[in-house]
Amino acid sequence: MAREKINITIDGRKVAVTKDTYLLQILRDHGIPVPTLCHHKDLTPAGSCRFCIVEVEQKGRKKLVTSCNYPVRGEIKVETQSERVRKHRKTLAEMYLARWPKVPVVQQLAALCGATDADKFKSELTDENPQACILCGHCVRACEEFILEKIIDFAGRGIKRHLTMPFGVVDPHCIGCTSCAYVCPTGAIQIIDDMNHPADAKLIRDYGMKINAEMATLDKDQCRMREVGTANIVDVMDAYDLLPVHNYKFGSHPDTPKINSVTLKEKYFTQHMPDGCWKGCSMACAKTIDGFELKTGPYRGQRVMVDGPEYETAAACANMGCFDGDFVAEFNFYCDTYGVDTISVGTCMAFVMECYENGIITQKETGGKELKFGAREEVLQCLHEMAEGKGFGVEVGQGIRRLKEKWIGELGADPDFLQDIGMEAKGLEYSEYMCKESLAQQVGYTMAVKGPQHDEAWLIFMDMVNNQIPSFEDKAEALYYYPLWRTWFGLHGLCKLLWNDVVPLSNKKYKPQEAAKVPEHVEDFFKFHEGMTGIPLDEESMLKQSARVHNLQRVMCRMLGFGTRKDDLPPYRAVGPVTKEEYESRAEKYYDKQLKEIMGVDPEGKSTEEKMEITRKYRMDQYIKAMNAAYKRRGWNENGIPTIARLKELGIDLPELVEIIQGDQ
Amino acid sequence: MITVNNRDKIEWREGLTVQALLDKMNYDYALITVTVNDELIPEEEYESCVLKDNADVCVFHLAHGG
Numbered sequence A: 001m002a003r004e005k006i007n008i009t010i011d012g013r014k015v016a017v018t019k020d021t022y023l024l025q026i027l028r029d030h031g032i033p034v035p036t037l038c039h040h041k042d043l044t045p046a047g048s049c050r051f052c053i054v055e056v057e058q059k060g061r062k063k064l065v066t067s068c069n070y071p072v073r074g075e076i077k078v079e080t081q082s083e084r085v086r087k088h089r090k091t092l093a094e095m096y097l098a099r100w101p102k103v104p105v106v107q108q109l110a111a112l113c114g115a116t117d118a119d120k121f122k123s124e125l126t127d128e129n130p131q132a133c134i135l136c137g138h139c140v141r142a143c144e145e146f147i148l149e150k151i152i153d154f155a156g157r158g159i160k161r162h163l164t165m166p167f168g169v170v171d172p173h174c175i176g177c178t179s180c181a182y183v184c185p186t187g188a189i190q191i192i193d194d195m196n197h198p199a200d201a202k203l204i205r206d207y208g209m210k211i212n213a214e215m216a217t218l219d220k221d222q223c224r225m226r227e228v229g230t231a232n233i234v235d236v237m238d239a240y241d242l243l244p245v246h247n248y249k250f251g252s253h254p255d256t257p258k259i260n261s262v263t264l265k266e267k268y269f270t271q272h273m274p275d276g277c278w279k280g281c282s283m284a285c286a287k288t289i290d291g292f293e294l295k296t297g298p299y300r301g302q303r304v305m306v307d308g309p310e311y312e313t314a315a316a317c318a319n320m321g322c323f324d325g326d327f328v329a330e331f332n333f334y335c336d337t338y339g340v341d342t343i344s345v346g347t348c349m350a351f352v353m354e355c356y357e358n359g360i361i362t363q364k365e366t367g368g369k370e371l372k373f374g375a376r377e378e379v380l381q382c383l384h385e386m387a388e389g390k391g392f393g394v395e396v397g398q399g400i401r402r403l404k405e406k407w408i409g410e411l412g413a414d415p416d417f418l419q420d421i422g423m424e425a426k427g428l429e430y431s432e433y434m435c436k437e438s439l440a441q442q443v444g445y446t447m448a449v450k451g452p453q454h455d456e457a458w459l460i461f462m463d464m465v466n467n468q469i470p471s472f473e474d475k476a477e478a479l480y481y482y483p484l485w486r487t488w489f490g491l492h493g494l495c496k497l498l499w500n501d502v503v504p505l506s507n508k509k510y511k512p513q514e515a516a517k518v519p520e521h522v523e524d525f526f527k528f529h530e531g532m533t534g535i536p537l538d539e540e541s542m543l544k545q546s547a548r549v550h551n552l553q554r555v556m557c558r559m560l561g562f563g564t565r566k567d568d569l570p571p572y573r574a575v576g577p578v579t580k581e582e583y584e585s586r587a588e589k590y591y592d593k594q595l596k597e598i599m600g601v602d603p604e605g606k607s608t609e610e611k612m613e614i615t616r617k618y619r620m621d622q623y624i625k626a627m628n629a630a631y632k633r634r635g636w637n638e639n640g641i642p643t644i645a646r647l648k649e650l651g652i653d654l655p656e657l658v659e660i661i662q663g664d665q
Numbered sequence B: 001m002i003t004v005n006n007r008d009k010i011e012w013r014e015g016l017t018v019q020a021l022l023d024k025m026n027y028d029y030a031l032i033t034v035t036v037n038d039e040l041i042p043e044e045e046y047e048s049c050v051l052k053d054n055a056d057v058c059v060f061h062l063a064h065g066g
Helices: A023-029 A083-099 A104-112 A138-146 A179-183 A201-221 A225-239 A261-268 A311-319 A325-338 A342-357 A376-388 A392-396 A400-411 A415-421 A439-447 A460-465 A472-491 A505-509 A519-533 A539-559 A580-585 A587-597 A608-634 A644-650 A655-664 B018-024
Strands: A005-010 A013-018 A053-058 A061-066 A077-079 A153-155 A162-164 A289-293 A303-306 B002-004 B008-010 B032-036 B039-041 B056-061
Touching (some): A023 A053, A053 A083, A083 A104, A138 A153, A138 A201, A179 A201, A201 A225, A201 A519, A225 A261, A225 A311, A261 A325, A289 A325, A303 A325, A311 A325, A311 A342, A342 A376, A342 A400, A342 A415, A376 A392, A392 A400, A439 A460, A439 A608, A460 A472, A472 A539, A472 A608, A505 A519, A539 A644, A580 A608, A587 A608, A644 A655, B018 B032
Parallel strands (some): A005 A077, B002 B056
Antiparallel strands (some): A053 A061, A153 A162, A289 A303, B002 B008, B032 B039, B032 B056
């Protein structure tokens, strides 16, 4: 959102500035030199050194202000070089110079402010060490703002002020992230050891600190990972019609606010604590609920810590129609405690619920549970049964593929309908994105080697919202690059979230196709690789490294009995509307519109069944074409098997691998 | 008529700004890049950038999550 503009006068010159911008920033943007010592571009302004003072006149009254932490909120006149300003700066510089006469940054600042007399304020405090701590506080703020820790801080007042760890001893909570040393302007904090012996520790540190700074300065206006973690995606997916609701029938729901990030933050998540997967992570997105009182199960009545919920868990609850924060927390806790995946349980339960609502199963099968969408208590009962190894919960625990087989065989359920609504491929349940309106996402999901999870290819925004990859070739290219890129950083233990859940401001200078890759963060990851191994990397070599593993995975997938064309075919629910209810509720926005505008079919006068049939034929045909294009781009044959030529090209044509796929060529 | 993302057609009106267009499309996502006729528009100009009729607007949502 663009912010209000204000007219101010700087040294007699009128300029329009954005309201609430700090004055120092404005002065620097206009090329006006202002001396600073405690200021750091990536840290919260402190205003403690006072070198950045300027004279501000507002409503006829003049006063000196520290420009670094002075937000401009009204019409003001600013003088940056008045006699009063220069005199104050010079005196300050003389005091600093007297105390730390050999520190280079102090000497440079003194020269800028016209201070030459190092003896004027000389005292018993004078420290001749050229690497002395000058109490700028960069390290204190870096510890808190980059890493969310408070390992290092000031103690004492006045002339006794000094830097220390709690109680003057080395704090065991310090993980040696080196942020404090990195921002120290004098060298008072030194790095004396580099664990793990990287090839180039400085390179890793340079690029790592860049990410730390982005987290500290940008996250609050971007994805708010530090506040709410991936739960922020609940709000976004609901707004863009991509949140799975009622077994992926719909993409949003009026009750989503009951489980979105606003509610989770207000009522559940513990705030203001470092909350990363490991100490020192500057993103710290692994949110936690503390002191949650359980209402069911073996720990009923106990207050526990819930590790989450993350997006996928909250969205799985939307998929089951359970829009209740307490339920989300309890479901999250027990899935974690029992060691089952919230995605697989959520998607499987959503399938069970749809089967129940369609009369495919009844209370006879569910053990008396009325498993309609939104049945929170019943879902938790199933979960506890699953863990105890008894009742209907055990069957749910087998997953959708087994349930389909069982109910077709034992109950005579319609196999076509179960295949259409059972959201699994290769035996794995789909993760929590409603992909019906995004062809590239459908293919990315279903072709994923380990089953339809999203860390291989997440193209839903690029395709559905941005319309950025319209042709089959465009989609195939995205389905080539992104799975390989994601596989690559996964292999290197690099977190996906630092790639595109915080984005440098300069990313806006790229045109969309390039911007989607977040080129500067790809570069960061390459530099981490180079810093650790000593081997420089570019896009081509990254893709080759990754393709070797990705193709190996596909061959192994084949070895395990999956990984051919039939395994890459989705349930129709992933591609289009299975039921009349689904079609009719979204006809105007998607289906009738597409019939008319894309397929050239006039929906007028046609029954819903007729329109559904035409839509289904068209969408499945599109899916097949996109899948074929992706196979071709990846160097796989029409049956989805890597060609031996492709294995040769990648240098992985080992006899034991060739043997597995020989018969499929 | 304004074209958004080579697909959506939005009625043009005198004085329509980039911000008003984003509001109309309900595009309130945090990580958006906008181009108008292939030219990048800085975020601080969304409210002042007035669209001409037949403008080709690309509203690019960077894919976070997933």
